[in-house]
Amino acid sequence: MEAFVLSPGGDRIDHRRQTAPGEGWSPGGAFGEPDTVLAATPSAAVDATGRIHVFAVTADGRVRTRVQDRPGGGWQPWTSFGDRAVDPWA
Template identity: 65%
Template sequence: MAGDGSGRLTVAAIGPSGVGAFARRQAVPSGGWDAWVPLSGWSAAAPALAVNADGRLEAFTLTPGGARLDHRWQITPGGETHPGAEFGEPGIRLVATPVAALDATGRLHVFAVTDAGRVRTRVRA
């Protein structure tokens, strides 16, 4: 769960049997909730949500088997979600949902563990 620059909360979860990742956000700040909407296809775990420097939410979802790390983001704070792109590194298999954190310069750091037991990091500027 995370809040975006519009003041609304968003929650993300994995669907039954890993059918996909879904998100639901508040209709208005401190208000009721909109319907669940698809966030990504097949998913190994619930997406990691992070807020970037300008208040837009970014989501990172790991596919089953860890071969692909998908990335989606809000186009504007509280707005529509971009269709997304792959964020992982080809050939690097991940074994756990990543975590993301914003640093003091406004860059988003994404950390994940590989099948070799190493922690990888990538920066989203």
């Protein structure tokens, strides 16, 4: 299991993962992009291969995404999810 939390003001995402089913949690740490403010709590979904995809909307309306290298593995860098801006406050 993995957990993501957004700080008040949207300037920091933290991430923790459960070390094994029914066990404790990793110490966690920063998961977002430095100097990027988010408009809302990120969403996460699991694909057919078991990798988690995290989606976030920045304060300027850009959608960003980050995906695991493999199920339970490390994370690829944040990338743009299209060029079209959305209204982050709608």
